[in-house]
Amino acid sequence: xxxxxxxxxxxxxxxxxxxxxxxxxxxxxxxxxxxxxxxxxxxxxxxxxxxxxxxxxxxxxxxxxxxxxxxxxxxxxx
Numbered sequence: 001x002x003x004x005x006x007x008x009x010x011x012x013x014x015x016x017x018x019x020x021x022x023x024x025x026x027x028x029x030x031x032x033x034x035x036x037x038x039x040x041x042x043x044x045x046x047x048x049x050x051x052x053x054x055x056x057x058x059x060x061x062x063x064x065x066x067x068x069x070x071x072x073x074x075x076x077x078x
Contacts, residue, residue, distance in 0.1 A: 004029035004074075007044055007054040010036075014066035018053040021068055025075035029055075 006022070006029045008015035022029055032040035034052060044054060047062075055063040060077065063070045 003057065005056045006031050007034055007040055007049075007052050007056070008032070009034045009052050012052060015053040017066045017068075018055065018071065021066075021071045022055075022075070025071070025078075027071075027075050027078055 004022070004027060006015070006019060008019070008031055010033065019029075019031065034041040034044060044052070047054075049062075049064060051064065053064075053066065055071070055074070057074070060074055063074070
């Protein structure tokens, strides 16, 4: 199964909903909180992102924001 990384921050409703949706689909993921992890924040900025959540995997296009439709597609492809 491809590794999924979810970039989040503290007090982010969209981040919480993204994680909850992935959990409901049974998708395992690694969380990187940009509020606590400066390297995660730097990485997202290098990639051109200015907001979270961002869901990344080597096999799928990144998902920015809470996108239940794209999360469902990701879960089905897993």
